[in-house]
Amino acid sequence: MSDKPSDHDLEKGNPFDLLGLDPRMSPRELTEVLRQRAERALPEERAQLQGLWRKLTLKESERIKFALLAHPRGSRQGAQKLDALRDKVPPFLSRKKLEPLTPTALDALVSPSDAAQRELPLAPPARFPTSNDHD
Amino acid sequence: MKIWTQHHAALLDALRAERYIPPLYRRLSRERYEADDEEWRRLSDWPSLLRKEAGWRIIEPVLEQPDAWPAAWHQATEAGWTTTAEHHHALLFGRLADRFIADEEYEHALWSWTESWRAWKAVLSTGYMRDLLSDVAPLDEDEDEEAKERTRETHRTILLELLDHRIQSRVHALRVCLSLDDEARSVEVIDRRGLRFGWNALLLLGEQLRDVEEAEDPNGTLRRIRRKSSSAREQIATEVIARFERMIEAVDLADAPSNEVLLPFEWIAEVFDIIGYTDYAVTTAVTKAVEICWRMRKMGREDRTDDLPKILQLITPFNKDLFRRLEAGTSFGHNSKCADFLVFQGEPLSDHDARFEIFSRAVQISPGHRNASMLLSYEYLQVTRAALGRAKLMLATMRHIPGNTKPEQTLKEAYDALAMARHHYSPNERIPDYQEQLEDEAARLGVDLTQWEAAPAPDDDDEREDRDE
Numbered sequence: 001m002s003d004k005p006s007d008h009d010l011e012k013g014n015p016f017d018l019l020g021l022d023p024r025m026s027p028r029e030l031t032e033v034l035r036q037r038a039e040r041a042l043p044e045e046r047a048q049l050q051g052l053w054r055k056l057t058l059k060e061s062e063r064i065k066f067a068l069l070a071h072p073r074g075s076r077q078g079a080q081k082l083d084a085l086r087d088k089v090p091p092f093l094s095r096k097k098l099e100p101l102t103p104t105a106l107d108a109l110v111s112p113s114d115a116a117q118r119e120l121p122l123a124p125p126a127r128f129p130t131s132n133d134h135d
Numbered sequence: 136m137k138i139w140t141q142h143h144a145a146l147l148d149a150l151r152a153e154r155y156i157p158p159l160y161r162r163l164s165r166e167r168y169e170a171d172d173e174e175w176r177r178l179s180d181w182p183s184l185l186r187k188e189a190g191w192r193i194i195e196p197v198l199e200q201p202d203a204w205p206a207a208w209h210q211a212t213e214a215g216w217t218t219t220a221e222h223h224h225a226l227l228f229g230r231l232a233d234r235f236i237a238d239e240e241y242e243h244a245l246w247s248w249t250e251s252w253r254a255w256k257a258v259l260s261t262g263y264m265r266d267l268l269s270d271v272a273p274l275d276e277d278e279d280e281e282a283k284e285r286t287r288e289t290h291r292t293i294l295l296e297l298l299d300h301r302i303q304s305r306v307h308a309l310r311v312c313l314s315l316d317d318e319a320r321s322v323e324v325i326d327r328r329g330l331r332f333g334w335n336a337l338l339l340l341g342e343q344l345r346d347v348e349e350a351e352d353p354n355g356t357l358r359r360i361r362r363k364s365s366s367a368r369e370q371i372a373t374e375v376i377a378r379f380e381r382m383i384e385a386v387d388l389a390d391a392p393s394n395e396v397l398l399p400f401e402w403i404a405e406v407f408d409i410i411g412y413t414d415y416a417v418t419t420a421v422t423k424a425v426e427i428c429w430r431m432r433k434m435g436r437e438d439r440t441d442d443l444p445k446i447l448q449l450i451t452p453f454n455k456d457l458f459r460r461l462e463a464g465t466s467f468g469h470n471s472k473c474a475d476f477l478v479f480q481g482e483p484l485s486d487h488d489a490r491f492e493i494f495s496r497a498v499q500i501s502p503g504h505r506n507a508s509m510l511l512s513y514e515y516l517q518v519t520r521a522a523l524g525r526a527k528l529m530l531a532t533m534r535h536i537p538g539n540t541k542p543e544q545t546l547k548e549a550y551d552a553l554a555m556a557r558h559h560y561s562p563n564e565r566i567p568d569y570q571e572q573l574e575d576e577a578a579r580l581g582v583d584l585t586q587w588e589a590a591p592a593p594d595d596d597d598e599r600e601d602r603d604e
């Protein structure tokens with residue numbers, strides 16, 4: 001059964017969804033976000049961004065349609081890949097002041113197990129190889 | 136320095152999306168599809184939202200148990216979703232429905248279609264869309280109230296058009312299923328599954344929105360969608376009937392082969408068996424069937440082919456439905472056509488009981504219908520004859536047995552049947568003969584017929600309808 005070309009095109013090629021943008025953004029905000037992205041984009045990606053920007057900003061009724069058929073966004077940041085998000089997260093630094101390190105007798109008594117030793121990159125071998133081992 | 140930044144929140148949302156989108160998408164697509172990159176982008180904020188919903192406690196424990204779905208989803212829906220979540224659902228299920236339709240998985244398509252409209256109903260029953268529209272396209276505060284209202288109406292129209300587009304997609308697909316999109320294409324091949332799905336989709340949409348009240352639909356969007364779904368079905372039914380009529384007009388009864396004569400009736404019978412009968416459909420089908428039966432009789436085609444009984448057989452469900460409508464008073468003005476049809480059906484029958492029943496129905500629905508009344512009159516004479524036959528076996532001496540009312544009862548039966556035969560068709564030339572036989576038997580058995588003359592006449596004394604056919 002064939003289907004008429006429909007609003008699915010609006011949904012499938014919805015710039016808000018494609019770019020992970022909040023549909024509530026104004027044309028000015030959209031322009032600013034896309035300009036920033038275009039500056040960092042490769043030439044072919046830039047052309048695509050320009051096309052999407054045109055779809056969103058040339059006709060208000062089209063922008064409204066795209067907005068109504070876009071998935072709601074929890075934030076204005078837009079969907080990004082995990083790696084990119086991980087890079088943005090600042091390293092964890094605890095504000096809690098740590099106790100100063102003080103060596104105790106226990107440190108001298110407790111030594112790593114054999115298993116733990118093998119995992120240590122600089123751990124020495126459990127026993128040195130004999131000459132027979134080499135043969 | 137902030138410990139929890141917006142980047143942390145975004146990362147957590149993305150991690151949740153990674154964890155939950157695959158199983159959710161798999162379960163809600165009824166184990167048919169995996170979320171692709173585009174779906175990931177669209178749904179990235181959805182899992183974090185769902186986790187805050189009441190329904191999450193129901194679906195989260197069974198995320199990895201396909202057998203628990205879709206029951207778990209329905210249970211969670213009963214617990215209630217927020218409107219934002221429902222906006223996600225309306226769009227997601229709409230896309231899933233489209234995908235199922237493309238793959239001709241109509242059972243799942245119908246489920247997704249229904250879920251999508253359920254979610255749209257939830258979205259449109261609140262101020263969510265109004266707020267979204269005012270954020271997306273804020274009103275110009277410098278404009279007067281009239282101009283603002285015009286803008287609001289423009290926005291509402293955009294929304295309505297988007298939703299109506301989904302209905303029009305179904306209409307278009309239905310027209311393809313029925314070959315209505317191309318007059319040159321034969322209607323012989325019906326996409327039955329597609330037709331059943333498309334029709335039921337529109338029907339269910341109408342039912343979902345049937346009880347929408349003004350309070351939950353202040354802008355009237357839901358009620359306008361309901362009307363559009365209803366008029367979409369009417370449009371299809373009307374197009375089917377119009378095509379049926381054109382097909383009949385194109386048939387040359389003089390020399391068309393049987394398959395050409397029967398095709399329009401086979402087609403309309405099959406289509407309306409799937410989509411259900413409408414008043415217009417039953418009246419048109421019965422009228423056309425009766426017209427063509429008369430023409431076949433006049434042209435002698437009835438004797439050369441068995442097209443007539445086949446047409447009657449195909450259109451019988453329509454006439455039964457028309458009978459019910461006329462009887463219930465939900466239809467009017469086609470009583471004589473309904474009776475005509477019953478007469479055509481009853482004529483070839485040889486069993487008295489069956490003929491009596493069908494002609495009685497014809498007279499019941501069209502009192503005074505000439506042909507039906509005449510045929511029913513003869514069936515009453517059959518009753519008279521049977522009673523007289525039993526009476527003739529009785530000995531005249533039986534009248535002297537005290538308390539024996541059998542002769543009188545039998546003659547009363549003959550008397551009443553003869554009265555009914557006369558009532559339905561007084562010009563019946565056989566009546567005098569039976570009247571004479573009745574009087575002879577009454578004289579022989581010593582029964583006084585005049586005792587019943589004062590009895591009330593049959594109540595079915597409506598004016599007779601003149602018919603030329």
